[in-house]
Amino acid sequence: xxxxxxxxxxxxxxxxxxxxxxxxxxxxxxxxxxxxxxxxxxxxxxxxxxxxxxxxxxxxxxxxxxxxxxxxxxxxxxxxxxxxxxxxxxxxxxxxxxxxxxxxxxxxxxxxxxxxxxxxxxxxxxxxxxxxxxxxxxxxxxxxxxxxxxxxxxxxxxxxxxxxxxxxxxxxxxxxxxxxxxxxxxxxxxxxxxxxxxxxxxxxxxxxxxxxxxxxxxxxxxxxxxxxxxxxxxxxxxxxxxxxxxxxxxxxxxxxxxxxxxxxxxxxxxxxxxxxxxxxxxxxxxxxxxxxxxxxxxxxxxxxxxxxxxxxxxxxxxxxxxxxxxxxxxxxxxxxxxxxxxxxxxxxxxxxxxxxxxxxxxxxxxxxxxxxxxxxxxxxxxxxxxxxxxxxxxxxxxxxxxxxxxxxxxxxxxxxxxxxxxxxxxxxxxxxxxxxxxxxxxxxxxxxxxxxxxxxxxxxxxxxxxxxxxxxxxxxxxxxxxxxxxxxxxxxxxxxxxxxxxxxxxxxxxx
Numbered sequence: 001x002x003x004x005x006x007x008x009x010x011x012x013x014x015x016x017x018x019x020x021x022x023x024x025x026x027x028x029x030x031x032x033x034x035x036x037x038x039x040x041x042x043x044x045x046x047x048x049x050x051x052x053x054x055x056x057x058x059x060x061x062x063x064x065x066x067x068x069x070x071x072x073x074x075x076x077x078x079x080x081x082x083x084x085x086x087x088x089x090x091x092x093x094x095x096x097x098x099x100x101x102x103x104x105x106x107x108x109x110x111x112x113x114x115x116x117x118x119x120x121x122x123x124x125x126x127x128x129x130x131x132x133x134x135x136x137x138x139x140x141x142x143x144x145x146x147x148x149x150x151x152x153x154x155x156x157x158x159x160x161x162x163x164x165x166x167x168x169x170x171x172x173x174x175x176x177x178x179x180x181x182x183x184x185x186x187x188x189x190x191x192x193x194x195x196x197x198x199x200x201x202x203x204x205x206x207x208x209x210x211x212x213x214x215x216x217x218x219x220x221x222x223x224x225x226x227x228x229x230x231x232x233x234x235x236x237x238x239x240x241x242x243x244x245x246x247x248x249x250x251x252x253x254x255x256x257x258x259x260x261x262x263x264x265x266x267x268x269x270x271x272x273x274x275x276x277x278x279x280x281x282x283x284x285x286x287x288x289x290x291x292x293x294x295x296x297x298x299x300x301x302x303x304x305x306x307x308x309x310x311x312x313x314x315x316x317x318x319x320x321x322x323x324x325x326x327x328x329x330x331x332x333x334x335x336x337x338x339x340x341x342x343x344x345x346x347x348x349x350x351x352x353x354x355x356x357x358x359x360x361x362x363x364x365x366x367x368x369x370x371x372x373x374x375x376x377x378x379x380x381x382x383x384x385x386x387x388x389x390x391x392x393x394x395x396x397x398x399x400x401x402x403x404x405x406x407x408x409x410x411x412x413x414x415x416x417x418x419x420x421x422x423x424x425x426x427x428x429x430x431x432x433x434x435x436x437x438x439x440x441x442x443x444x445x446x447x448x449x450x451x452x453x454x455x456x457x458x459x460x461x462x463x464x465x466x467x468x469x470x471x472x473x474x475x476x477x478x479x480x481x482x483x484x485x486x487x488x489x490x491x492x493x494x495x496x497x498x499x500x501x502x503x504x505x506x507x508x509x510x511x
Contacts, residue, residue: 266311
């Protein structure tokens with residue numbers, strides 16, 4: 001009896017375990033099935049569009065070559081915005097899904113700057129390189145142009161990591177304002193003014209503000225007389241967000257000079273382009289001219305250097321440091337004055353305008369910065385900086401006209417923000433430590449890159465401080481230039497750097 005009971009209990013226990021096991025398998029299968037079904041459903045275009053409350057995203061997708069093409073093949077949302085299965089697909093889906101749900105529940109889509117999301121540096125975070133190469137396995141099809149072949153060869157042989165969207169940023173979402181990657185031989189040719197051109201430049205007889213006039217055009221610009229003086233250049237060790245190349249602080253004296261009230265505008269730069277542009281010439285060709293003092297200007301650009309934002313009084317962008325330097329030589333020639341790029345010391349003196357604080361207006365970089373989890377939730381302090389600076393928090397991901405901001409105490413606009421500005425100095429991270437020049441320092445004698453100052457519409461508040469330094473990145477800024485050799489005149493991959501000019505007092509007309 002005991003034996004029977006024992007075996008009965010054992011049989012019941014085994015049967016129970018078997019049923020639990022079968023039930024567990026069924027639950028697991030159901031979970032896996034429902035999970036896969038859920039994964040599949042949440043990866044459809046319809047679901048993506050229902051969650052991503054993005055103005056006209058579906059329309060721009062359907063106008064793009066990923067949808068509107070001759071083959072009729074549709075590239076779906078997740079084929080670009082998630083990696084292929086087996087390459088971290090699940091974890092990427094969880095990561096992006098969490099951010100999407102959070103944004104859907106807690107953010108107002110009307111307050112999201114979608115234009116910023118489309119910038120290359122942001123798009124790299126949610127367009128997967130492996131997905132691009134998984135779909136486009138033959139990088140050298142028979143229909144590829146010569147320039148396209150050169151670009152793809154560079155992509156496959158470069159030691160530096162590159163992304164397909166460097167060149168194909170708008171292939172998935174059509175943007176009518178985006179620069180078209182083609183030779184723009186008609187760029188800047190149209191002249192809209194019907195007024196008679198200036199016949200002579202401004203006559204300057206004493207050191208005071210004046211308005212320069214470019215002969216042969218209707219273009220003029222304001223120059224501000226800066227008295228020069230002694231100031232403390234660089235940032236102290238305790239300045240928030242300072243970089244090591246900003247110090248040590250040193251006393252520097254600059255001589256009097258004139259500086260342009262605003263950055264060189266498209267109106268100004270296109271006057272130079274029309275007068276000197278080498279239409280029909282390609283990069284690397286030697287240009288001869290009967291006039292030995294004639295200046296050979298820029299070749300036609302590829303794409304739209306103004307990015308479709310408009311020209312006029314907006315700052316000119318995408319030209320190289322070399323092009324900016326040639327512009328100054330041309331401007332000196334047509335006006336009879338000595339125009340050039342500012343030295344780094346002149347630039348900082350002009351930006352500070354007599355102040356020794358992080359900005360020329362009151363402000364703590366820690367409170368103004370957007371960096372940090374707390375700032376993502378509650379936002380930075382923008383009450384004061386937004387009236388003086390075009391930067392990440394108040395820009396529309398593009399340059400603005402001078403009227404957008406107030407002047408600094410010297411009467412100069414956009415010294416901080418809008419576009420970063422070329423200086424004449426060669427960049428050196430430790431030059432402040434080694435240089436003992438106390439009056440009108442000019443930087444190292446040689447080096448591969450040049451100083452840029454001021455930050456831009458892309459910059460966080462900490463990067464538009466008066467002492468913040470940066471430098472040109474020539475190789476990185478020419479990645480997508482299809483030409484061999486690369487352009488001397490235009491940066492294909494830099495849309496937030498421009499320049500302003502200074503004029504030397506030697507330009508005074510003798511009485």
